Amino acid sequence: MIVWLASFPRSGNTLLRSVLRGVFGLETFSKYEPAGSPSMDQRLTDLIGVTKYEGDFGAFSTAAREADDLRIIKTHDGPEGLDKAIYVVRDGLVATDSYRHYRTATEGRQVSWLEVLAADRPFDNWSLHLDAWRPLERPETLLVRYEDLVGAPETEIGRIAAFLGRPALNRWVDPWETVNNIGPNFFRRGKADRPASITSDEAEAFMALHGEWMGRLGY
Numbered sequence: 001m002i003v004w005l006a007s008f009p010r011s012g013n014t015l016l017r018s019v020l021r022g023v024f025g026l027e028t029f030s031k032y033e034p035a036g037s038p039s040m041d042q043r044l045t046d047l048i049g050v051t052k053y054e055g056d057f058g059a060f061s062t063a064a065r066e067a068d069d070l071r072i073i074k075t076h077d078g079p080e081g082l083d084k085a086i087y088v089v090r091d092g093l094v095a096t097d098s099y100r101h102y103r104t105a106t107e108g109r110q111v112s113w114l115e116v117l118a119a120d121r122p123f124d125n126w127s128l129h130l131d132a133w134r135p136l137e138r139p140e141t142l143l144v145r146y147e148d149l150v151g152a153p154e155t156e157i158g159r160i161a162a163f164l165g166r167p168a169l170n171r172w173v174d175p176w177e178t179v180n181n182i183g184p185n186f187f188r189r190g191k192a193d194r195p196a197s198i199t200s201d202e203a204e205a206f207m208a209l210h211g212e213w214m215g216r217l218g219y
Helices: 013-024 042-048 057-066 092-107 113-117 126-133 146-151 153-164 176-182 200-216
Strands: 002-007 071-075 084-089 141-145
Touching: 002 013, 002 057, 013 042, 013 071, 013 084, 013 146, 013 153, 057 071, 084 126, 084 146, 084 153, 092 113, 092 126, 092 200, 113 200, 126 200, 141 146, 141 153, 146 153
Parallel strands: 002 071, 002 084, 084 141
Antiparallel strands: none
């Protein structure tokens, strides 16, 4: 059985993987990490519970869907069927800003606000990603807000436990300082508030394009 961990990039997917590892003892796959792909620091692998799949992803996901035991798979792409999913959402303004910084750091060029604001594919556009997943209406889908996972983890852990049908085995200990020290370029702020670096013009442009989903999600 598959349970997807779905999110727009920089919305807390990795944080949720660390919760699943630390609290439930569950390892998770990523659609983007087949066997032989570059590995992160082993300390991060252990904290996040990273495991890699063998062979072609299509064949792996088909086998995972038919398996009796649980296969939890991270994705930033759109849905691939009607499998169960945990959809992690973060204040779109913050997630988009973080994604801009991440792409700038990893692509070696200055990625513009407009480029991440109005991209034409769901992977790069906050509202298009939500349009694809529709987590408020999609069956068998648990919506988890990043802000709640950071601010009220015990409540969210209870919801996740009920959704997965798995008991919490350990108390949650936030590994933020550890992971930030290991990978500061990937784990930037780890906070729920909006950074002061977002200008009023940027915020206004974002709301003009994404205000509908921001309102629906209570942001």
